[in-house]
Amino acid sequence: WAKQNGRDNAKLFQSYMAKEVTSGFQKEQDIKDALDNDQFFLVFQPQIDTAYGRIFGFEALIRWLHPKMGTISPDDFIPQAEESNLICRIDEWVLEKTVKTLDTWRSLEFDIQPVAVNISGRHFAAEGFLESIQTLLERYDVPGSWLKIEITEGVFIHNMDYCVEVMSGLKQLGVEISVDDFGTGYSSLHYLKMLPLDVLKIDKSFVSEIGDNVEGRKICEAIVQLAQNLELEVIAEGVENSHQCEVLNSLGCHLHQGYYHHKPLIEEAALEMLRTQSLQVENSKTG
Ligand code: C2E
Ligand code: MG
Ligand code: MG
Numbered sequence: 001w002a003k004q005n006g007r008d009n010a011k012l013f014q015s016y017m018a019k020e021v022t023s024g025f026q027k028e029q030d031i032k033d034a035l036d037n038d039q040f041f042l043v044f045q046p047q048i049d050t051a052y053g054r055i056f057g058f059e060a061l062i063r064w065l066h067p068k069m070g071t072i073s074p075d076d077f078i079p080q081a082e083e084s085n086l087i088c089r090i091d092e093w094v095l096e097k098t099v100k101t102l103d104t105w106r107s108l109e110f111d112i113q114p115v116a117v118n119i120s121g122r123h124f125a126a127e128g129f130l131e132s133i134q135t136l137l138e139r140y141d142v143p144g145s146w147l148k149i150e151i152t153e154g155v156f157i158h159n160m161d162y163c164v165e166v167m168s169g170l171k172q173l174g175v176e177i178s179v180d181d182f183g184t185g186y187s188s189l190h191y192l193k194m195l196p197l198d199v200l201k202i203d204k205s206f207v208s209e210i211g212d213n214v215e216g217r218k219i220c221e222a223i224v225q226l227a228q229n230l231e232l233e234v235i236a237e238g239v240e241n242s243h244q245c246e247v248l249n250s251l252g253c254h255l256h257q258g259y260y261h262h263k264p265l266i267e268e269a270a271l272e273m274l275r276t277q278s279l280q281v282e283n284s285k286t287g
């Protein structure tokens with residue numbers, strides 16, 4: 001009986017694996033096709049300074065406009081892409097698209113704000129990463145201070161000396177570095193002292209617990225204090241309601257990103273927000 005059962009399980013497992021492998025393979029080919037056929041686009045989520053009610057930056061987030069399936073979210077294809085070097089091609093596409101966008105925004109007559117781009121650990125660790133950013137900025141003559149890089153704590157498992165080298169290089173270009181999803185990784189706090197970081201982004205899982213219980217709020221408080229002590233900026237991600245917004249403000253965290261303030265916007269809408277903000281600043285100067 002046990003043997004029979006085992007054999008059935010093995011069969012089941014094999015057919016399951018076969019499916020996974022083919023669908024995985026198809027997806028990889030699909031992602032390559034999407035790159036070749038220009039099926040990706042970026043949306044830009046505003047980041048708000050609640051102390052001034054102003055946008056101080058954006059995060060660029062990728063979307064896949066699939067010819068049959070419609071818009072696919074990054075959670076449904078980035079993990080797959082991260083299993084191979086395909087993620088480097090995606091990241092490079094995002095970087096170039098972002099820098100191109102900044103280049104076009106510059107020609108308009110209002111203040112632009114920096115755009116943060118997510119970089120996967122594999123790409124960060126790849127040879128020539130720093131040089132590729134430098135080349136891109138030079139090619140479009142875009143100041144490095146308009147670009148920010150978001151990485152997750154997973155990056156720090158790589159050789160510390162290497163991380164310091166790449167990050168120092170980015171800093172020399174004027175590119176700021178944010179730690180994304182802060183608090184969800186397994187890295188030690190040791191690296192916060194060692195690395196030339198600029199920003200901690202409080203993961204949205206902690207922000208979402210603010211209204212639930214005291215502990216939820218305490219984690220946010222601890223991260224804000226840690227950032228302040230280390231003289232890092234702190235941005236709260238996934239702010240969804242006024243209660244979370246108020247609690248974060250009371251903790252001294254005024255930099256927010258979340259649906260409560262703005263959802264990710266298509267490029268034209270993001271630009272319109274900048275234009276409106278710029279006009280308001282002009283009016284307050286003259287008025
Ligand atoms: P992330 O970098 O932590 O990005 C924040 C995610 O939270 C985004 O989801 C954003 O739309 C979402 N979000 C923002 N505000 C709220 C809110 O108030 N409530 C909730 N529930 N969600 C909110 P998105 O765009 O689906 O991206 C998911 C993840 O995919 C990103 O997490 C990032 O890890 C990855 N990703 C997105 N774009 C890129 C990219 O261009 N390159 C790479 N390598 N990864 C990317
Ligand atoms: Mg991010
Ligand atoms: Mg995040």
Ligand code: MG
Pocket residue numbers: 180181
């Ligand atoms: Mg994430």
